Amino acid sequence: MIDKKFELGQTVEMPCSVCDAEQNHTAQSVTKLGKMTKAVCDACGTVSAFRRGKKVSVDTGKTKAGTPYSQSQKYKKGQAMMHSTFGQGEVTAVVDAQKIDVLFGDQMRRLVHARQ
Ligand SMILES: [Zn+2]
Known part of the structure; x- marks a missing residue:
């Protein structure tokens, strides 16, 4: 996944901590180099942010609180x-x-x- 290039609006399957399962995420923010920096879970609306491939922030949707x-x-x-x-x-x-x-x-x- 490191060298993979992403496009805005692309669907990416990855684990969602709120759904506690692999979910389709939509790339919401992508750098010029094709690195995804923000993705939204299609199922619950949780927004995850990434920096250098590491998750740096999570903004959970309204559906499920921990x-x-x-x-x-x-x-x-x-x-x-x-x-x-x-x-x-x-x-x-x-x-x-x-x-x-x-x-x-x-x-x-x-x-x-x-x-x-
Ligand atoms: Zn989710």
Whole structure:
């Protein structure tokens, strides 16, 4: 996917964190070099932004909010959550057994999870 060139309005299948499944996304923003920087999930309207091929922000659609964040819950990559302070977020990486990186809008936060 790295060398692939995209066009505006092109349909791209990729995982959607809100739908929790592979979904068709429409390329909403593409650079001159053909790199996709923004894509919208056709199913739920979630907008994902990318920089150098990495997802840097997620703007979830209205349909489905993540479950409320809890330190004791174990999270996996791509899972959506609702944080009482930061709002709607998406787990972008599981750092280790008790740490996760979560993207809230365009802000990355490190949170604990799976705390006994
Ligand atoms: Zn979706």
